[in-house]
Amino acid sequence: xxxxxxxxxxxxxxxxxxxxxxxxxxxxxxxxxxxxxxxxxxxxxxxxxxxxxxxxxxxxxxxxxxxxxxxxxxxxxxxxxxxxxxxxxxxxxxxxxxxxxxxxxxxxxxxxxxxxxxxxxxxxxxxxxxxxxxxxxxxxxxxxxxxxxxxxxxxxxxxxxxxxxxxxxxxxxxxxxxxxxxxxxxxxxxxxxxxxxxxxxxxxxxxxxxxxxxxxxxxxxxxxxxxxxxxxxxxxxxxxxxxxxxxx
Amino acid sequence: xxxxxxxxxxxxxxxxxxxxxxxxxxxxxxxxxxxxxxxxxxxxxxxxxxxxxxxxxxxxxxxxxxxxxxxxxxxxxxxxxxxxxxxxxxxxxxxxxxxxxxxxxxxxxxxxxxxxxxxxxxxxxxxxxxxxxxxxxxxxxxxxxxxxxxxxxxxxxxxxxxxxxxxxxxxxxxxxxxxxxxxxxxxxxxxxxxxxxxxxxxxxxxxxxxxxxxxxxxxxxxxxxxxxxxxxxxxxxxxxxxxxxxxxxxxxxxxxxxxxxxxxxxxxxxxxxxxxxxxxxxxxxxxxxxxxxxxxxxxxxxxxxxxxxxxxxxxxxxxxxxxxxxxxxxxxxxxxxxxxxxxxxxxxxxxxxxxxxxxxxxxxxxxxxxxxxxxxxxxxxxxxxxxxxxxxxxxxxxxxxxxxxxxxxxxxxxxxxxxxxxxxxxxxxxxxxxxxxxxxxxxxxxxx
Numbered sequence: 001x002x003x004x005x006x007x008x009x010x011x012x013x014x015x016x017x018x019x020x021x022x023x024x025x026x027x028x029x030x031x032x033x034x035x036x037x038x039x040x041x042x043x044x045x046x047x048x049x050x051x052x053x054x055x056x057x058x059x060x061x062x063x064x065x066x067x068x069x070x071x072x073x074x075x076x077x078x079x080x081x082x083x084x085x086x087x088x089x090x091x092x093x094x095x096x097x098x099x100x101x102x103x104x105x106x107x108x109x110x111x112x113x114x115x116x117x118x119x120x121x122x123x124x125x126x127x128x129x130x131x132x133x134x135x136x137x138x139x140x141x142x143x144x145x146x147x148x149x150x151x152x153x154x155x156x157x158x159x160x161x162x163x164x165x166x167x168x169x170x171x172x173x174x175x176x177x178x179x180x181x182x183x184x185x186x187x188x189x190x191x192x193x194x195x196x197x198x199x200x201x202x203x204x205x206x207x208x209x210x211x212x213x214x215x216x217x218x219x220x221x222x223x224x225x226x227x228x229x230x231x232x233x234x235x236x237x238x239x240x241x242x243x244x245x246x247x248x
Numbered sequence: 249x250x251x252x253x254x255x256x257x258x259x260x261x262x263x264x265x266x267x268x269x270x271x272x273x274x275x276x277x278x279x280x281x282x283x284x285x286x287x288x289x290x291x292x293x294x295x296x297x298x299x300x301x302x303x304x305x306x307x308x309x310x311x312x313x314x315x316x317x318x319x320x321x322x323x324x325x326x327x328x329x330x331x332x333x334x335x336x337x338x339x340x341x342x343x344x345x346x347x348x349x350x351x352x353x354x355x356x357x358x359x360x361x362x363x364x365x366x367x368x369x370x371x372x373x374x375x376x377x378x379x380x381x382x383x384x385x386x387x388x389x390x391x392x393x394x395x396x397x398x399x400x401x402x403x404x405x406x407x408x409x410x411x412x413x414x415x416x417x418x419x420x421x422x423x424x425x426x427x428x429x430x431x432x433x434x435x436x437x438x439x440x441x442x443x444x445x446x447x448x449x450x451x452x453x454x455x456x457x458x459x460x461x462x463x464x465x466x467x468x469x470x471x472x473x474x475x476x477x478x479x480x481x482x483x484x485x486x487x488x489x490x491x492x493x494x495x496x497x498x499x500x501x502x503x504x505x506x507x508x509x510x511x512x513x514x515x516x517x518x519x520x521x522x523x524x525x526x527x528x529x530x531x532x533x534x535x536x537x538x539x540x541x542x543x544x545x546x547x548x549x550x551x552x553x554x555x556x557x558x559x560x561x562x563x564x565x566x567x568x569x570x571x572x573x574x575x576x577x578x579x580x581x582x583x584x585x586x587x588x589x590x591x592x593x594x595x596x597x598x599x600x601x602x603x604x605x606x607x608x609x610x611x612x613x614x615x616x617x618x619x620x621x622x623x624x625x626x627x628x629x630x631x632x633x634x635x636x637x638x639x640x641x642x643x644x645x646x647x648x649x650x651x652x653x654x655x656x657x658x659x660x661x662x663x664x665x666x667x668x669x670x671x672x673x674x675x676x677x678x679x680x681x682x683x684x685x686x687x688x689x690x691x692x693x694x695x696x
Contacts, residue, residue: 080603101608108605119600123306124299133604135299138292180604 022092023053024110024188024218025077030086031241032072046072048241049086054234056187059214061232062222068238070222071192077220078111078190079103091187108136112181116193118173120165120180126152126172127161130179137184151179155209171202178209189213191221195228207231296610300617305625315590316622322582323626323672326575328633331665333571335638335655337564353526353535358544372396372520373542377439377506380417380524383541388532393417394521395424396506398513403471404462411458411500413472415509415521424525426491427453427503439507444516449505451486458500459488472504472512483508572668579672583623584679591615591683598684608685615684619677627669631662 032047047069054060054077062070075081076088082096082103089095091110095103107113120129130148131139139147152161155175157168165173174194181189191210195203204227210219211231221228229235237244304316357371373379376394383392396415401408414425417436422429431453440446452470454462464470468485483504491501510516524541528534538547598611606614638655645654 078603104602104605104607107603108607111605113603115600115603119596119603121303121597121600123303128299128302132299132601132606135295136292136606136610138288138290138295140288140291141295141298144295184605 021056023055023089024058024091025220026053026087026089027051027073027076028087028089030073030076030083030088032069032076032081033084045241047076047083047238050238050241050243051086052236052243054188054218054220056217057215058218058234059211059232060218060220060234060236061229062220062236062238063224063229064238064244066224067240069241070238072241073238074190074192074220074222077188078113079106080113108133108184110187112178112184112186112189114174114177114181114189114191114194116196118165118170118177118197120173120176122165125162125164126157126168126176126179129165129176130183132180133184147183148179151183152176155179169202170198171205174198174202174206175209178206178213182213186217188218188220191219191223193223193225194221195223195225200227203227292610293613296606296613297617300614301621303614304618304621315586315593319583319586319590319622320626320629322586323579323623323669324629324633326579326582326672327627327630327665327668328637329578330571330575330668331630331634331661332637332641332655333575334568334661334664335634335657337568337571338656338658338661339654340564340567352528352549353538354548355524355526355538355541356522356546356548357542358546372515372518372522373524373545374518374520376521376524377417377436377442377519379541383524383526383538386534386537388529388534390527390529391419391422392524392526393419393422393424393429394506394524396509396513396515396521398509400472400513402458402462402502404464404468407462409461409500411462411502413502413504413509415504415506417506422527424503425455425501427455427489427501428487429453429503431487431489432503432505436505436507438505438511442519444507444511446507448508450483450508451505452483453487453489453503454485455499455501456488456490458502459485461500470502472502472509575668576671576675579623579626579668580675583619583626583672583676587619587622587676587680588683591680612681612684615680616677619680620673623669623673623676624666627666627672630669631665634661634665 027050029049029051030047031045031049034044034046036042036044050069050073052060062073064070072081076083076095077090079088079090079095082088087094087096090106093102093106095106098106120126121132124132127145127148130151131144134144134147149158149161152158155178157172157175157179160168160172160176163172165176168176174197178189178191178194181191189210194206194210198206203225207227208231210221213219214233221232223229306313355373357373373394380392380394383389393416398413398415399410400413402411402413412425414427416422416424416429416432418429418432418434420430420434432451433447433449437447437449438444452472454464459465462470464485466485466488470483470485472483506521507516510519510521515521526534526538535547535549539545598614601611601614602608635657638657641655642653
């Protein structure tokens with residue numbers, strides 16, 4: 001994480017000068033509230049005034065008990081959701097200030113997402129799952145497949161490109177999901193409990209993979225798994241939506 | 249990136265050099281293979297469409313293969329029903345003269361093509377014997393025969409039902425109303441150059457249904473046109489035959505010599521008939537010459553006659569339109585309901601697509617193509633069902649009910665089936681788009 005003040009950054013254009021890389025994502029006093037209950041009268045604060053900045057080359061572990069706001073923070077970082085107050089700057093763009101269409105494009109251009117339950121499309125091969133984001137870019141089929149096969153080889157699944165998710169183990173599916181998250185060469189990769197459904201050995205393989213990814217991009221992982229904390233080089237702890245521990 | 253758990257390989261990413269972004273460095277490292285934002289829109293639409301087709305037809309697709317199968321089956325039944333109705337309607341407009349003759353052209357009085365089959369009243373052609381002989385002299389014409397239709401009582405020992413009596417000039421190997429003319433003496437002996445004093449053959453070929461209603465068999469006498477027919481001369485059944493083509497159905501038909509029927513019906517005075525059937529050599533086009541034979545006459549080909557009669561005849565058209573409306577509405581309801589449920593179940597997967605960057609437009613295009621694919625698949629299966637249903641109906645009709653073909657197969661009806669499926673998709677897909685557009689990525693991902 002950077003120690004720069006997030007508030008000094010532009011909301012629309014990241015700086016391009018200087019030797020330090022631009023942060024992949026910046027949160028400025030971000031809060032997220034939900035209205036619950038039949039009449040929407042119950043106010044739930046999922047995240048409360050969290051600020052952070054994540055630079056490329058950072059492996060950030062977000063930890064905390066269930067309900068502490070880990071997933072909410074990841075959703076905000078990945079532009080899957082927008083804050084109730086504060087700002088999330090993804091590639092210099094305020095995610096709440098743009099349309100849903102633009103947010104989708106931001107995700108396509110700058111974010112890779114890995115889910116706990118893999119969320120691969122069961123009817124598609126591993127190759128097609130990985131190539132899915134490239135479809136939106138209008139990349140020709142041959143090129144899509146070549147890039148997907150290349151990534152699958154790099155995650156050790158070069159001999160599984162034609163297998164469907166149902167024919168792969170949990171660890172293999174999660175590696176396919178990581179490859180899919182990387183296929184657009186994102187600046188930021190967020191992973192929500194990526195080892196939550198894996199045994200310890202398979203989880204270690206996936207974490208090693210994420211560690212390699214983090215060498216030249218920002219990786220943010222939310223997890224209960226102590227192994228994630230051991231693997232990460234930065235840590236952020238949440239409790240009741242507030243940041244309670246930061247090792248920066 | 250190297251194999252998981254292994255040490256970083258030679259292609260392992262290093263830190264970005266000063267002045268260059270990490271993305272640029274990664275792209276350089278990957279040999280310039282990093283994707284750019286400038287992809288082709290066509291490739292994008294095609295890619296999403298391919299994705300939709302694979303998801304629609306894949307047995308592992310969406311966990312909703314049963315819903316897909318039900319949708320395909322529902323559309324298939326709707327399309328097949330529509331096509332069967334169209335086939336029956338086509339059989340209705342395919343009257344005996346059309347379906348049961350080997351003629352290439354019909355010369356009929358102008359005004360209505362429906363006269364080609366059973367115009368027992370209305371305009372007729374005159375001097376038909378001489379005209380037919382003249383036509384037979386044309387290059388490319390093999391033979392021509394005038395045909396007179398008379399819906400008249402035919403008396404047998406114990407019954408006198410109405411029978412469609414068809415008067416013809418007999419030619420070896422000829423077929424009219426599905427019945428063979430070579431069971432009659434060649435030519436038209438009673439005509440005798442217009443004197444109507446030649447040999448009265450008294451021959452009649454009966455369809456099986458006519459023989460059944462008259463309760464006669466070969467060799468039995470019958471009388472045409474009541475007392476007048478009996479006075480002119482008796483008729484004896486020379487052959488009972490199953491009509492060779494569709495369109496006759498179970499309606500009783502009798503084939504006799506033209507001049508003998510003319511004398512019974514009073515048409516001998518002007519030597520008139522309802523039409524002249526002309527058989528031409530393959531490849532010969534004599535339509536222009538035939539058109540000049542009679543003023544105010546029409547020359548029809550078999551295909552043209554079917555089309556014109558389909559338009560002129562209201563009942564088959566009404567039946568077809570009703571079948572189309574029912575089929576399209578039922579098909580659209582099936583698609584909207586079954587695929588609608590499937591879309592709701594499929595929402596988490598579309599949410600994943602949204603999460604990885606597929607735009608709303610792409611996801612709607614995906615839904616549209618899925619709806620179209622499933623509907624067209626149903627249409628193709630429906631065409632198969634239609635073929636089977638028509639074959640079965642005709643088999644039952646001809647073998648068990650002793651009738652003719654009740655439905656006709658035609659390639660155009662198959663193409664019509666594809667059109668019906670497209671119409672179903674056109675009605676159902678907008679509803680699916682509304683449903684598909686309600687997907688919220690985050691809600692669906694959290695709820696899955």
